[in-house]
Amino acid sequence: DAGVTQSPTHLIKTRGQQVTLRCSPKSGHDTVSWYQQALGQGPQFIFQYYEEEERQRGNFPDRFSGHQFPNYSSELNVNALLLGDSALYLCASSSRQGAWGETQYFGPGTRLLVL
Amino acid sequence: GEDVEQSLFLSVREGDSSVINCTYTDSSSTYLYWYKQEPGAGLQLLTYIFSNMDMKQDQRLTVLLNKKDKHLSLRIADTQTGDSAIYFCAEKYQAGTALIFGKGTTLSVSS
Numbered sequence: 001d002a003g004v005t006q007s008p009t010h011l012i013k014t015r016g017q018q019v020t021l022r023c024s025p026k027s028g029h030d031t032v033s034w035y036q037q038a039l040g041q042g043p044q045f046i047f048q049y050y051e052e053e054e055r056q057r058g059n060f061p062d063r064f065s066g067h068q069f070p071n072y073s074s075e076l077n078v079n080a081l082l083l084g085d086s087a088l089y090l091c092a093s094s095s096r097q098g099a100w101g102e103t104q105y106f107g108p109g110t111r112l113l114v115l
Numbered sequence: 116g117e118d119v120e121q122s123l124f125l126s127v128r129e130g131d132s133s134v135i136n137c138t139y140t141d142s143s144s145t146y147l148y149w150y151k152q153e154p155g156a157g158l159q160l161l162t163y164i165f166s167n168m169d170m171k172q173d174q175r176l177t178v179l180l181n182k183k184d185k186h187l188s189l190r191i192a193d194t195q196t197g198d199s200a201i202y203f204c205a206e207k208y209q210a211g212t213a214l215i216f217g218k219g220t221t222l223s224v225s226s
Contacts, residue, residue, distance in 0.1 A: 004157075006157075033213065033214075035214075040218070041218055041219075042119075042203055042205075042216030042217050042218045042219055043158070043203075043214075043216050044216070045213035045214065045215075048212075048213065056212055056213060058213060090157055090158065092158075092214075103148070103160055103163060104160075104214060105160060106150070106157040106158040106159070106160075107157050108156055108157040109156075109157045
């Protein structure tokens with residue numbers, strides 16, 4: 001049973017560029033959440049997708065956008081990259097939105113470095 | 116607003132018990148989680164507890180919840196060098212919403 005997978009594992013971009021990160025949820029899961037983890041910090045919630053729609057959003061600017069596909073996989077897009085966007089981006093999947101006790105399982109993350 | 120606080124570092128000797136503490140602020144929190152992160156890796160779910168429980172035990176792990184003081188602890192019995200990692204406490208205060216994480220506690224186990 002494959003867990004949550006993310007690609008690429010590492011990425012280097014320059015300021016002002018755009019980046020797309022990808023996530024495939026754990027088998028049987030239909031909800032994908034994205035988190036940003038800066039160095040030395042805990043993960044911070046970016047947004048959550050369910051049924052191909054953004055269901056909840058954290059305190060992140062519109063430069064951060066996403067998409068969920070019919071097969072439940074998801075993309076995170078970041079436009080006009082800033083140095084402060086350098087972080088580990090984590091994808092988490094769960095089996096359905098709105099269920100009490102629904103646990104989120106995390107992928108290995110994509111480490112983004114903005115120069 | 117919601118907030119989760121953890122002590123930053125803990126150092127123990129192999130074979131001892133480790134206790135990692137966490138406090139949270141949102142009284143409506145329902146589920147509280149412990150995740151483990153090894154260097155360069157994602158987060159591994161260790162265990163979770165529902166807010167109407169006081170204790171949960173799972174092999175070497177014991178979670179204690181003091182709802183009155185909004186205090187959560189994770190006890191690792193017989194700590195091994197492989198337990199060295201960063202441990203995150205997280206709360207979820209409504210169904211289907213985000214996890215709110217602390218900054219993590221770095222556990223260092225010496226042999």
